[in-house]
């Protein structure tokens with residue numbers, strides 16, 4: 086469960102935020118002063134720190150400084166009154182992840198937290214994405230046309246991806262999309278859906294990692310009123326909601342074994358029965374699943390059913406990491422810039438050559454999502470017509486040391502390299518993973534595998 090520390094001196098507001106975020110599945114700790122918050126930060130690890138800019142005895146920015154000085158991976162989101170937006174822009178420069186203007190719009194706050202966690206955890210199997218509904222609202226500020234705009238890219242990899250999409254879209258094959266976090270798996274799934282004969286019907290996206298285990302069957306297949314405690318009204322499950330259209334199962338590797346059995350049965354028999362109902366409902370759906378992990382390994386380890394794997398994998402598409410399609414970077418950066426201009430009501434024209442060359446030299450472990458967040462932040466900070474080097478986050482400006490590339494990582498003494506890098510970053514896992522150009526999940530697996538304590 087992701088942990089959030091809220092620091093806010095207005096007790097009632099603080100409680101309200103805590104209740105809202107707890108309901109959304111976060112583990113929340115609250116503090117009403119910077120002093121209390123310092124203690125919490127020293128004793129516990131938080132994924133997100135949500136702090137008011139103005140605290141009674143100190144500015145909330147001292148907490149940001151604390152996080153920065155200690156190299157903690159905690160993402161800091163500042164809450165600020167309208168009049169303090171310029172202050173927020175200033176602190177964004179020193180590394181805050183985002184700022185939220187008061188009065189706080191809960192959906193915007195949730196979107197920002199979700200974004201922060203995505204960037205922070207990339208590959209970890211955590212239940213960040215909420216339901217389809219919350220997912221859709223997350224980028225509520227971007228106009229429909231901008232949001233839907235699919236940038237294809239010009240690289241060889243982009244061309245291959247486009248060819249695969251065109252090839253499989255008109256069929257009814259189930260598709261397994263494989264790619265690192267933030268590479269655009271959901272975007273590709275939507276593209277396949279829109280290009281298929283089901284394009285005008287529903288596209289239902291489900292994050293398999295975000296569904297509480299006890300509710301999973303009801304979420305997928307629905308229930309009738311009174312069928313269990315808490316079933317206060319009939320509920321249509323994802324299968325029925327997607328009838329005639331496409332069901333997108335994100336993070337498929339997170340499905341419990343029990344649910345895998347239910348899912349396989351529904352896909353084979355093409356009928357579902359809501360909990361408590363005696364009536365079978367025929368369903369006609371196409372399934373597109375996505376994963377950022379190696380499902381072959383999960384199958385070999387007995388964690389993922391082989392029959393379901395084959396059922397979902399009638400056609401598979403691998404999405405390249407952004408680092409493997411650098412020719413597309415300029416296109417995506419400009420696309421995200423026009424989104425940011427729209428959100429922030431700015432008219433930034435582009436990037437200076439120096440800024441673009443820094444961006445091209447960076448490895449983008451968080452892929453398109455990281456680029457999108459980076460451009461949004463840089464746009465907020467930028468004072469001139471073009472985004473400049475100084476508007477970019479620090480990690481992009483630092484040149485990675487060449488000997489720490491992943492290719493060497495595979496061949497050399499892994500244990501020593503991990504230990505050295507951890508020492509260099511003061512134990513900061515995100516930074517270590519970034520330097521080693523692997524994702525955090527892989528790093529955690531390696532730490533476990535080699536028994537490295539940190």
Ligand SMILES: Nc1ncnc2c1ncn2[C@@H]1O[C@H](COP(=O)(O)OP(=O)(O)OP(=O)(O)O)[C@@H](O)[C@H]1O
Nearest residue numbers: 234235236237265266267268269270271272453454
């Ligand atoms: N082809 C594209 N054109 C324009 N924007 C894109 C494209 N692909 C991805 N994006 C943007 O990049 C971000 C990440 O995309 P998406 O959510 O599809 O990635 P993902 O691989 O499904 O991520 P995760 O594994 O974390 O769920 C989205 O905010 C989306 O707006």
